[in-house]
Amino acid sequence: MASGKPDILWIVTTQWRAQACGYVGDPNACTPSLDALAADPSTVNYAQAVTPHPFGPFARAAMLTGVASPENGVRDYWDALPRGARTIAHELGERGYGTAFFGKWGVGERDREAPLVGEAAARVVVPREARVGYAHWAGFEGGFLLNDPWLHGDGIEGFERRRGYQSDTLGELAEKWLERPATEPRFTVVSLEAPHPPYDAPTPEGVARMRPEDVVLAANVPRGGEAEAKARRELAGYYAHIAATDAAIGRLVARADAAAEADGRAVPIIVFTSVHGDMHGSHGLFRKGWPHEESVRVPLLVRGAPMAPVPAVPPYLSEEAVSLVDLPAMALAWSEGRAWRCPRERAEISMPCVVALPHQCDRVWRGWRSATGKRVFTAAGSEWGLAE
Numbered sequence: 415m416a417s418g419k420p421d422i423l424w425i426v427t428t429q430w431r432a433q434a435c436g437y438v439g440d441p442n443a444c445t446p447s448l449d450a451l452a453a454d455p456s457t458v459n460y461a462q463a464v465t466p467h468p469f470g471p472f473a474r475a476a477m478l479t480g481v482a483s484p485e486n487g488v489r490d491y492w493d494a495l496p497r498g499a500r501t502i503a504h505e506l507g508e509r510g511y512g513t514a515f516f517g518k519w520g521v522g523e524r525d526r527e528a529p530l531v532g533e534a535a536a537r538v539v540v541p542r543e544a545r546v547g548y549a550h551w552a553g554f555e556g557g558f559l560l561n562d563p564w565l566h567g568d569g570i571e572g573f574e575r576r577r578g579y580q581s582d583t584l585g586e587l588a589e590k591w592l593e594r595p596a597t598e599p600r601f602t603v604v605s606l607e608a609p610h611p612p613y614d615a616p617t618p619e620g621v622a623r624m625r626p627e628d629v630v631l632a633a634n635v636p637r638g639g640e641a642e643a644k645a646r647r648e649l650a651g652y653y654a655h656i657a658a659t660d661a662a663i664g665r666l667v668a669r670a671d672a673a674a675e676a677d678g679r680a681v682p683i684i685v686f687t688s689v690h691g692d693m694h695g696s697h698g699l700f701r702k703g704w705p706h707e708e709s710v711r712v713p714l715l716v717r718g719a720p721m722a723p724v725p726a727v728p729p730y731l732s733e734e735a736v737s738l739v740d741l742p743a744m745a746l747a748w749s750e751g752r753a754w755r756c757p758r759e760r761a762e763i764s765m766p767c768v769v770a771l772p773h774q775c776d777r778v779w780r781g782w783r784s785a786t787g788k789r790v791f792t793a794a795g796s797e798w799g800l801a802e
Contacts, residue, residue, distance in 0.1 A: 419510065419599040420718070421592070421682035422745050423670055425663055426477070426603065428470065428518065428610040429702065431691025432463065432711035433632075434656055441630045442649065444657040447664025448715065451686060455728040456718045460736045462785045463714035464761050468690040468702045469774070472766055473738060474520045477689065478502065478546065480742035484766045488521065491769040495521035495546060502742035503547030506601045509749055514550035514591050517584045517605035520689075522555040530771075531612070532557055536564040537573050548603075552587055558607055560615040560655065579618045581606050581662035589669040596677070601745065604666065608659040613651030621661070623654040632708075634802070635695040645695025652694065683748055684717040687738065697801070703765050703775030705790040707802050710763050710783065712738065719744070722753030733785040737761040760784035 432438070436445040437452040437459070452459050466476045471491055472483035478501045479486045487496040503513040522540045529535055536557025545551045552567035563580045565587075566573045576583045588604045617623065626646035631637075635645050663686065670682050689712070693699040696708045703709065714736060721730065734756035747754040764780040779798060781790030790798040 418680075419749055419751075420680050421600045421670070421674055422506075422511075422602070422685070422748060423588075423592075423600075423666075423682050424603045424685045424687075424741065424745075425666065426605045427659060427686075427688040428607050429690060429692045430609055430656065430659075430688035430713060431694075431708050432461075432713045433691075433708065434609075434653070435713055438713075442624065442653045444653070445660040447660045447667065448686060448713075450664070451667065451684065451715050451717055453729055454717050457728075458716045458719070458721060458730045458732050460714040460716070460732045460734060462733050462761075462783075463687070463712050463736045463738075464710045464763055464783050465688075465690045465712050466737050466739045466762060467764055467766065468704065468709040469765065469769055470520050470689055473689040475499075477738040477741055478521070480739055482739055482762065482764070488766075490767050491771075492524060492526050494523040494544070497544050497546070499546050501546045502745050503549075503601065505547075505742065505746055506749055507547055507549060510598055511601045511749065512550070512596055512598045513548050513601045514588070515545070515548040515553060515603045515605065516551075516587045516591070517553045517580075517603075518607050519553055519555050519605070524555065530556065530558070533559070533564060537566075539566065550591065553584075553605065556607075558610055558612065560608055560610075560612070579658060579662070581608050581659040582618065582665075585662045585666040585669075588666060589673070592670050592673040593676075599679070599749075600682075601749075602670075606659060606662075609652050609655035611648075613648045613655065615651070615655070617654045617658040618661075621654055621658045624650045626650045629653070632696055634697055636698050641695045641698045644700070648700075649694055652692070681718050683719045684715070685741065685744075686713060686715045687741075688712045689738065699773075701771075701773040703769060705763065705765075705775075705779055705781060705788070705798065705800060709775075714738075716744070719748050720751065720753035722755060732756075735759055735761040735784050737763075760787075763790075 437449045475488040538555040744754045760782040778793040
């Protein structure tokens with residue numbers, strides 16, 4: 415039997431904005447697994463959660479280290495997380511946890527001249543010494559292959575292509591890890607690329623795709639032009655990948671719970687979130703990096719963790735200014751049986767650099783967001799007035 419410390423499972427998605435969940439009222443989102451997780455009496459829904467940086471490498475580095483970019487060493491889109499970086503995997507490993515990471519890494523060393531999408535990007539090696547504290551690691555740097563991903567790492571000889579939908583494949587890898595006999599508690603990260611583009615990538619059989627004309631658009635998507643048409647096309651695929659990944663998450667959570675019960679351990683603490691959102695035509699903009707709500711706000715559900723203070727009636731909705739940069743401190747507190755308390759009234763948000771890719775934000779900015787307001791400033795110090 416494992417120790418009395420709780421298992422901790424992070425489920426991290428990519429480009430899943432906070433608004434795109436059934437439990438917050440999105441009529442397009444088919445998310446029964448997440449709806450059930452949100453309704454669990456032990457779940458806290460951090461309704462104001464944000465990414466510290468609405469772009470993958472910066473956000474991932476902050477989430478792993480608990481230190482914002484660029485202070486964590488990731489200053490530019492192409493920077494790798496320094497191999498000597500201190501992460502939550504180090505902290506929990508030193509406290510007796512078995513640590514494992516599955517899926518998209520996104521903070522490794524990449525060739526600036528290589529394509530970002532496809533097999534070449536998926537087959538970039540993440541060396542063992544660059545895995546910053548994870549004792550078990552199996553995944554890929556990137557590539558956005560939502561089907562039939564290439565994997566390498568522990569238990570895999572060279573690179574191996576695993577057939578199937580990526581969210582299912584990575585969930586199955588994590589399930590095998592969680593089901594193995596163990597004497598130590600487990601800290602597991604499952605990092606999924608979905609629902610990141612390509613939005614027209616196939617989804618598993620049985621997952622229906624909306625017709626673009628049936629998508630219910632936000633009021634701030636301009637009507638009657640190409641922005642509306644593009645938003646409808648993209649969102650039809652986006653919500654299909656949300657539905658497919660929600661189903662994969664439901665299976666993973668169920669298997670994690672069953673494995674803990676079979677091993678005589680407490681129900682694991684589950685975290686569900688995303689590294690950033692997507693504009694999807696709001697304000698006529700697309701993709702991420704922007705300081706708007708669609709880009710910076712992310713879903714954050716935490717099930718089974720110690721709570722303080724405990725509200726009178728579940729489900730528990732928190733309006734605290736929580737950021738992905740807080741996840742390491744949260745996990746550390748839970749590993750010690752402590753409730754975590756948000757240390758601030760507003761969360762810092764920023765884009766450390768311009769990422770010269772199509773449709774992304776065109777300027778460096780820095781600001782903050784609270785439950786009641788947001789202020790954003792350009793690199794020159796002028797305020798960026800935002801209409802939400």
